Amino acid sequence: xxxxxxxxxxxxxxxxxxxxxxRTLSTTDKLSREVAQPKILLMPADIELSELTAGxxxxxxxxxxLTGQRNLKTALNDHLAKLNARFSEYxxxxxxxxxxxxxxxxxxxxxxxxxxxxxxxxxPAPGLPGKEGxxxxxxxxxxxxxxxxxxxxxALFVWLRDSYTSSGRRAMQIAASLLFxxxxxxxxxxxxxxxxxxxxxEIVWFNLLARESGDLRDLASARESVDTLLTGLPK
Amino acid sequence: MTRRLLPLLLLIALSACESWQKISPxxxxxxxxxxxxxxxxxxxxxxxxxxxxxxxxxxxxTFFFHLGxxxxxxxxxxxxxxxxxxxxxxxxxxQPDQISFRFSKTMTEWEIVEFFTTSWGKLAGxxxxxxxxxxPSSLDGHPGIxxxxxxxxxxxxxxRGFGIAAVVDDKLYLVHYLGSAxxxxxxxxxxxxxxxxxxKIKKG
Numbered sequence: 142x143x144x145x146x147x148x149x150x151x152x153x154x155x156x157x158x159x160x161x162x163x164r165t166l167s168t169t170d171k172l173s174r175e176v177a178q179p180k181i182l183l184m185p186a187d188i189e190l191s192e193l194t195a196g197x198x199x200x201x202x203x204x205x206x207l208t209g210q211r212n213l214k215t216a217l218n219d220h221l222a223k224l225n226a227r228f229s230e231y232x233x234x235x236x237x238x239x240x241x242x243x244x245x246x247x248x249x250x251x252x253x254x255x256x257x258x259x260x261x262x263x264x265p266a267p268g269l270p271g272k273e274g275x276x277x278x279x280x281x282x283x284x285x286x287x288x289x290x291x292x293x294x295x296a297l298f299v300w301l302r303d304s305y306t307s308s309g310r311r312a313m314q315i316a317a318s319l320l321f322x323x324x325x326x327x328x329x330x331x332x333x334x335x336x337x338x339x340x341x342x343e344i345v346w347f348n349l350l351a352r353e354s355g356d357l358r359d360l361a362s363a364r365e366s367v368d369t370l371l372t373g374l375p376k
Numbered sequence: 377m378t379r380r381l382l383p384l385l386l387l388i389a390l391s392a393c394e395s396w397q398k399i400s401p402x403x404x405x406x407x408x409x410x411x412x413x414x415x416x417x418x419x420x421x422x423x424x425x426x427x428x429x430x431x432x433x434x435x436x437x438t439f440f441f442h443l444g445x446x447x448x449x450x451x452x453x454x455x456x457x458x459x460x461x462x463x464x465x466x467x468x469x470x471q472p473d474q475i476s477f478r479f480s481k482t483m484t485e486w487e488i489v490e491f492f493t494t495s496w497g498k499l500a501g502x503x504x505x506x507x508x509x510x511x512p513s514s515l516d517g518h519p520g521i522x523x524x525x526x527x528x529x530x531x532x533x534x535x536r537g538f539g540i541a542a543v544v545d546d547k548l549y550l551v552h553y554l555g556s557a558x559x560x561x562x563x564x565x566x567x568x569x570x571x572x573x574x575x576k577i578k579k580g
Contacts, residue, residue, distance in 0.1 A: 246558040249533040250436075253556070257433025270398035271419035271431060278432055281559030342559070 165373050166276045167346040172375050181228040182293035186213050188301040193328050195309030209357035216367040243283050250280050251298040255333045281342045288339035301332030303357045330355035334370050346375050396421050410443045413574040416567050425452045437555035445548040447481040451495035481546040485521035488541050500529045515542035515549055516577045536561040
């Protein structure tokens with residue numbers, strides 16, 4: 142099999158939009174009750190909003206991303222408040238704080254781990270047989286530093302990429318459909334949320350969102366995305 | 377999708393179509409000429425470039441076995457720009473705009489490490505791979521070089537790794553393990569050391 146074909150297949154596997162909007166993997170459906178009401182630390186969401194060009198490439202849009210970040214933050218806070226969850230927002234540390242880099246790397250690790258979970262843990266993707274069917278991904282012991290500074294027991298990480306079809310892409314879609322009967326891919330909303338046990342570093346709940354709808358530039362739509370993304374969040 | 381994740385997807389793509397096999401604890405025959413022992417369970421696969429093992433996914437932790445790279449060959453076949461040069465351009469007598477970095481049996485140990493870091497950095501999305509330490513070492517008794525390295529690809533997650541390389545019968549044997557600097561490198565380093573120490577190379 143040629144490398145370009147393998148690449149295309151892998152990217153398709155990684156990015157495939159399933160008929161279901163969300164799919165969940167978890168090791169628990171309830172929060173551990175070592176304290177009366179466990180506290181969740183809401184980490185800053187890692188999000189990017191971009192435009193899908195006529196050629197099928199995504200171009201990051203900084204203004205949309207800023208708007209999306211604001212909307213998502215509001216929607217996440219409101220959703221957790223609605224659930225009566227005990228939570229607090231992560232307060233960004235000064236750059237010279239030795240923990241700043243560690244926490245940043247934890248967020249990056251969550252992003253990369255999510256890509257691997259998405260690629261290998263959801264059927265029909267070829268899984269990792271060494272996992273023996275278990276869902277056991279982790280961010281490691283550095284998560285305990287988050288617990289020490291916030292008295293939280295869990296952290297909620299969110300990663301989202303939202304792309305919107307450009308007018309050029311839309312014209313290409315119409316032309317491809319009329320001339321060749323082919324449906325070209327449009328904008329997508331792909332993301333995942335992970336609940337991490339800060340004592341063990343284990344991801345105890347992971348929800349994947351993959352669909353061709355949603356618009357984080359709009360607050361009402363962002364609320365709907367968050368409601369969908371956090372469906373089944375352990376309480 | 378973000379371009380920052382492209383190198384990660386490329387790494388995953390390297391192993392996209394060969395199916396992963398379960399590597400159980402015990403002796404593992406990698407090829408007719410190489411065998412190792414592991415005490416942990418891995419997912420592994422092999423192709424013309426060597427063997428890859430991982431526990432949590434090739435973007436997070438990767439154990440790579442390059443076993444017997446011949447004189448004049450690149451670390452990865454996909455990096456042989458002359459061989460992979462478009463045949464129409466070849467007919468037009470147009471040369472590729474890059475030159476492949478190839479292994480030479482006459483390389484010094486430092487040059488072998490440079491061959492590795494340049495090739496791996498290219499695979500990781502044209503990023504610099506920094507050598508943190510080097511020391512004389514051996515692979516199955518054959519004199520070689522041990523090196524530790526780090527790099528940050530475009531996904532911004534720092535990776536750390538270490539490896540040992542030796543030239544046996546004019547061929548390069550290079551085994552290295554890498555993982556996220558914040559977790560996976562330390563998680564599997566001790567086991568990776570044991571696996572590398574167990575490598576048996578059959579000569580001839």
